[in-house]
Amino acid sequence: MIIKDLFINFCIISTFLFFGNALFRSVRNNQHINPLILKISTGIFLGIFGLVQMQFTFKLDNGTLLDLRQIPIIVATVLGGGLTGIITTILISIGRLWFSTSITLVSFFGIANACITFVVAYFVFRAQLSFQRKWLITALLSTLNSLLFFLIWTGFSKGITLLLFMVVLFSSFIFTCVLIERLRRYNQIYDAMSKEVQFDFLTGLYNYRGFMYKYNQLSQEKKIPFSLLLLDIDYFKMINDQYGHSAGDAVLAQFAEVLHNSVRSYDYCFRKGGEEFAIILEYVEEQAEAIRWAETIRKNVEEYKFVIPDGRTVSLTVSLGIGFYPLYSCEELLDKTDRALYEAKKGGRNQFGIAR
Known part of the structure; x- marks a missing residue:
């Protein structure tokens, strides 16, 4: 069952990132679109991404439900900056309360986890490191952060449960990193080809x-x-x-x-x-x-x-x-x-x- 849930979540991640990248690429060079509006729209889009992911949870053997809401928060902060990350975090936090059958302490743990994920991503990606290193550090810290809230809520579970928790979460971060890196390279190739086709090599003007x-x-x-x-x-x-x-x-x-x-x-x-x-x-x-x-x-x-x-x-x-x-x-x-x-x-x- 856990493999099936992981596959479904990977499909959701791939779908949102692929179509989001295609949409972003089509509008980013439009000079009539206000950059602030673009940041807000990106935050809303990734917030919806997080709300969808919260509907496809992993059920661990102690009955705990795990979702991957941290991923859209990190993606929003990395791609759109602080404002985009805040909007995504707020939407996911509201969704966490909205989807809860009753508001309990665990609901606020989920909101705190989302907020800390945003803070971690925001400050790590301001560091002078390679993209891969920054993402790896963010993934490790976010996994440890989620693990801490998990232990506070459930107490020390069976070792296999904790291991499963960390593997699912960390592997999802790495999968997202690989996918984003591929999309970035694709965008670079696409931009280079577009420039070669539409620009004059001597003057740099459109041809x-x-x-x-x-x-x-x-x-x-x-x-x-x-x-x-x-x-x-x-x-x-x-x-x-x-x-x-x-x-x-x-x-x-x-x-x-x-x-x-x-x-x-x-x-x-x-x-x-x-x-x-x-x-x-x-x-x-x-x-x-x-x-x-x-x-x-x-x-x-x-x-x-x-x-x-x-x-x-x-x-x-x-x-x-x-x-x-x-x-x-x-x-x-x-x-x-x-x-x-x-x-x-x-x-x-x-x-x-x-x-x-």
Whole structure:
């Protein structure tokens, strides 16, 4: 029976952590989600995880019921920090009282055990140790903490009962550690692959694939107004011809920095290819505001001294096209903005044109 209960609990742990990780990964890079809301939501999610685990208990041979409520508390504290851990601990403590047929001293032992688990996890994971060591120390201390409450309540039980208690609890901690470590490695690989697919290796900006992904995403949402800026470095071919391609690469990398520093932290900068760039300014739909941003970028590029590998400096200018959504549908916005960029270049460069 104990093997069956252990298997069920391992399945619950795996399910919650797998789907929780998938959900967290899908929202963590969304710049419109408040980090505080994310921490609170994570705490609630893991609190529910703990409440579910409390329904699948292990029955030891002396009649004592054991559950794994400490695991979601530790996971919440490790992944979300103190606030997330506190929310999970509070939900589990309320659940402990709610599910009790009667409130007794053992109910408060359970709440105290949950609170101590949170404190242990919080302070251990602030130490300068490897993730595995911190988790191992937390697992040992939490097991000993639970064992202490177990002995206070039941007295000294049979040796086999105590051994079973420690094995079930500690093995569950280790299983969770291994699972989280695997998920962390998976996330690292996923992030590396996503970056390679959507980012330009030279400038660090989103590449053309990243541009189309974000542009299509906005067009599907149809809720967020934005301005689209298309940019061309004026006479960039002369840099390559006069100073060489290594100089051109150095200039492109610095140009990307100028763009990144000229807009808001949550705006999107792209290198579409060669010397062609794009910027998406969300919630900028007024023409005057978009013009101010375009003029800021133009001036910053014009005033910047680009350093090439031999130490010399060169100056650049940039031409821009400005388009607006929802003034134009996403289907026609790209073409109209590109035409505005062409007009800016045709009119003498180092200026911007507006989509019409």
